[in-house]
Amino acid sequence: xxxxxELDRMLGDFFLDGTDELADRVLDAALDQIEDTTQRRxxxxxxxxxxxxxxxxxxxxxxxxxxxxxxxxYVFRPGSSVGGPGSSVPASSAPTPAPTAQNPLIGTWTTxxxxxxxxxxxxxxxxxxxxxxxxxxxDAATCAGMKHGSAFRLQFTNTLLVFYQDGVAGWxxxxxxxxxxxxxxxxxxxxYITYHYAIVGDQLTIDMVADTLPTASGGEQLGEDIAQTVIxxxxxxxxxx
Amino acid sequence: xxxxxxxxxxxxxxxxxxxxxxxxxxxxMAIAQRILRDVGRAEDAVQQTLxxxxxxxxSLRDPDRFxxxxxxxxxxxxxxxxRRSRAWNAHIRVLPVDxxxxxxxxxxxDNRDRLERGFRRLxxxxxxxxxxxxxxxxxxxEIAERLGIPxxxxxxxxxxxxxxxxxxxxxxxxxxxxxxxGSR
Numbered sequence: 528x529x530x531x532x533e534l535d536r537m538l539g540d541f542f543l544d545g546t547d548e549l550a551d552r553v554l555d556a557a558l559d560q561i562e563d564t565t566q567r568r569x570x571x572x573x574x575x576x577x578x579x580x581x582x583x584x585x586x587x588x589x590x591x592x593x594x595x596x597x598x599x600x601y602v603f604r605p606g607s608s609v610g611g612p613g614s615s616v617p618a619s620s621a622p623t624p625a626p627t628a629q630n631p632l633i634g635t636w637t638t639x640x641x642x643x644x645x646x647x648x649x650x651x652x653x654x655x656x657x658x659x660x661x662x663x664x665x666d667a668a669t670c671a672g673m674k675h676g677s678a679f680r681l682q683f684t685n686t687l688l689v690f691y692q693d694g695v696a697g698w699x700x701x702x703x704x705x706x707x708x709x710x711x712x713x714x715x716x717x718x719y720i721t722y723h724y725a726i727v728g729d730q731l732t733i734d735m736v737a738d739t740l741p742t743a744s745g746g747e748q749l750g751e752d753i754a755q756t757v758i759x760x761x762x763x764x765x766x767x768x
Numbered sequence: 769x770x771x772x773x774x775x776x777x778x779x780x781x782x783x784x785x786x787x788x789x790x791x792x793x794x795x796x797m798a799i800a801q802r803i804l805r806d807v808g809r810a811e812d813a814v815q816q817t818l819x820x821x822x823x824x825x826x827s828l829r830d831p832d833r834f835x836x837x838x839x840x841x842x843x844x845x846x847x848x849x850x851r852r853s854r855a856w857n858a859h860i861r862v863l864p865v866d867x868x869x870x871x872x873x874x875x876x877x878d879n880r881d882r883l884e885r886g887f888r889r890l891x892x893x894x895x896x897x898x899x900x901x902x903x904x905x906x907x908x909x910e911i912a913e914r915l916g917i918p919x920x921x922x923x924x925x926x927x928x929x930x931x932x933x934x935x936x937x938x939x940x941x942x943x944x945x946x947x948x949x950g951s952r
Contacts, residue, residue, distance in 0.1 A: 531930070534937075535902065537937075538883065538933065541880060541887075542898075542899060546797055546810065547797070547798045549793035556815055557815045558789065558818075561785065561819055565823070566823055566824075567824055685918060686909075686912070686918075686919060687916070687918060713830075
């Protein structure tokens with residue numbers, strides 16, 4: 528019988544042997560190929576590096592926002608005072624069950640397809656002014672190309688948070704539940720976004736309350752806030768079986 | 769330094785990316801070769817990884833995570849190579865090790881052949897777990913984060929990989945015992 532210790536030692540020795548050098552011809556071939564390869568700018572590209580256009584902001588916000596996720600339920604919560612982006616769920620009024628050993632966030636949460644009318648309504652409810660929307664280039668008729676409707680999905684594991692838009696994985700990050708109504712998320716061990724959340728039945732409300740990632744400009748932040756509101760406050764997130 | 773280079777490369781600076789590729793290439797090759805057990809396929813996986821990394825670099829939000837992100841791309845590329853390869857089935861004839869006196873001198877020839885055979889029978893995701901665990905020295909939690917999989921999945925893959933390797937070694941031992949017994 529091979530013990531675990533013996534197996535560990537054998538495998539450690541086994542992997543010591545092997546190639547440890549990449550041939551120059553391989554590197555050169557890759558670099559040659561890159562010369563003809565255009566970088567892809569995904570919609571969820573990091574805001575601090577990406578050119579700003581509205582659809583892009585949507586993606587970025589979706590990322591950053593891992594975020595404000597289920598703002599919509601918050602909107603519908605009796606007595607809630609939905610403000611603009613960055614508003615928080617008052618800790619004392621959040622209908623959140625007491626923390627349990629099992630992290631209640633774990634699982635998959637989705638919205639259904641959202642319409643342009645719903646998105647405009649969410650923006651209006653969140654208190655964005657016409658001037659703000661105009662300065663950001665928001666077109667109420669087309670909803671920045673989102674008119675066709677976009678469905679969003681969040682997948683929480685023990686430590687990972689994955690965001691999907693229309694079934695496409697857009698971002699994978701890490702998160703940590705701080706208590707029964709707060710979690711933090713980020714790209715790695717740096718959890719720079721803080722959220723408050725509330726779960727009622729199979730409905731999840733998340734509200735971003737702090738984002739310490741430096742932003743490029745106020746205008747960029749406004750675009751993200753608008754996008755986050757549209758994405759996360761247009762429809763509710765429902766737990767999936 | 770990497771962070772600055774990554775940020776430059778994210779903005780389209782090919783020279784910065786070339787520096788990154790040169791500094792990370794050997795490590796990528798070492799990992800790929802250990803997963804794939806084939807230098808040619810490992811080179812293909814590394815080349816593919818570098819091209820994909822360049823193309824997708826703007827999507828990397830945290831430049832400090834470049835190394836881990838690159839390794840994730842490499843593992844995915846290795847999976848692709850594995851799917852294209854027939855070398856994953858158990859019909860591979862493992863060439864005898866010629867005992868070049870490398871760093872694994874403590875590992876007997878028999879054991880090394882057994883490990884090689886057992887390893888080649890593993891699915892690529894379990895191979896990657898073993899390489900990240902026993903070559904890179906990462907914990908399942910660290911591997912899970914690096915590969916973008918749940919910790920439970922990482923633990924499970926490692927468990928099954930260890931079990932399969934142990935079974936392969938012990939099955940070989942039994943085969944040898946039977947063979948020797950039959951020759952008497």
